[in-house]
Amino acid sequence: MLTGCQSTPESPQYVVAVPFAAPLPSDYRSEVAIARYSELIEQAELANDQQALLYYDRGKLFDSLGLSTLARIDFSRAVNLKPDLAEVYNFLGIHHTLMQQYGKAYEMFDSVLELNSEHQYAYLNRGIALYYGDRPGLAIDDLQSFLNFAPDDPYRVLWVYLAQQAQDPKQAKANLDAMAQALDPQNWAYQLVAFYKGDISEKVLLESLPKGVESHQEYAERLCEAYFYLAKHHQALGHMSLASDYLKLALSTNVYEFVEYKYARLELDIMAGEGAL
Incomplete structure (x- = not known):
């Protein structure tokens, strides 16, 4: 049972039966690939462009396993070696958003769009950064551009x-x-x-969550999404305890790559900073 307790008469106690799934396990294939990339980086004599791509690929794998600090280090190395890698700036922008460094995040996403004006997910991620940076008007513009695609x-x-x-x-x-x-x-x-x-x-x-699901991974991904958007719904209603519980459930899925997982953690950090928890 998921419980969220509110102390005021107009905010009743909530007790909601929710579906659960075991957290997604780490993908051993990603771990093996990281080891291979590490060997290549350390042993091979590579041109800067080649080395940058290896750092980028290893960074993506670190990110997919939830190892955000190691991912950020590799992305920074990649962009230093090859400054025209648009996708690296996109990942760095996400990481700056998660650290609530919104000015730096905007700079990263601006760099993506300067290199590739049709990069759809730069509009999404800059829009999200603007949303969390309390600039909803600009956020709407970017997110509408993302929707238009x-x-x-x-x-x-x-x-x-x-x-x-x-x-x-x-x-x-x-x-x-x-x-x-x-x-x-x-x-x-x-x-x-x-x-x-x-x-x-x-x-x-x-x-509706289990309907049509064909794998454990698909089910965990669906739960992650549903928990996050349910949290946002209750947050808008002022049900902070229940919103917090749903955000924690989203994190419990270990769907590290999903937008909903990443920003569930940011939402909890913001709520804690505002004294809402």
Whole structure:
């Protein structure tokens, strides 16, 4: 059972039955690949470009295993050796966002877009950095640009909604209804949008999580996403204890590569800093 206790009469105690899954284990293949990259870096005489790519590839593997400090070190090495690697700046921007170093994060994402103006995920990640940096207007612009690349993606719709909600909740709800018209109701992630629209209850959303799942990894990924967006919903309602519990559940999945996992930790750090926990 997931419990969230609120002390005021208008904020009742919540007791919600939630689905669980075992945390994803570390991928041994990634660990073996890291060892191989390390041998190549240490033993081979490589040109700067080749060495940069090895650091970048090893950094991605560290990131996928949740080893953020080691990943950040490798990404920094890569960009020092080859300053035109757009994807490295994107990863560095994410890491600066997670450390709440928003100015540096904006610089990294700006560098990505200077090198490649069509880099979709730079718009997403800069938009998220702007959202957490309390600049919702600019965040909306970037997240809308990200949505424009794929208007039928429910996750892109949700991030636009979250940014708009921070600026004007009533207008955000109207815009969500309009954006949802481009979505496929058969896509499982549509259930998240339907929940935010008020078309389905939290109980129905939770019950939908196992449906159509074909692997443990897929189930853990779905749980990570659902827990994060449920946390954001309750956070907006002022249910901080329940939001915190959902964020911790998102982290318990070990889906390190997902946006929802990464920013669940940032959300908890921000809530703790604000005394909301």
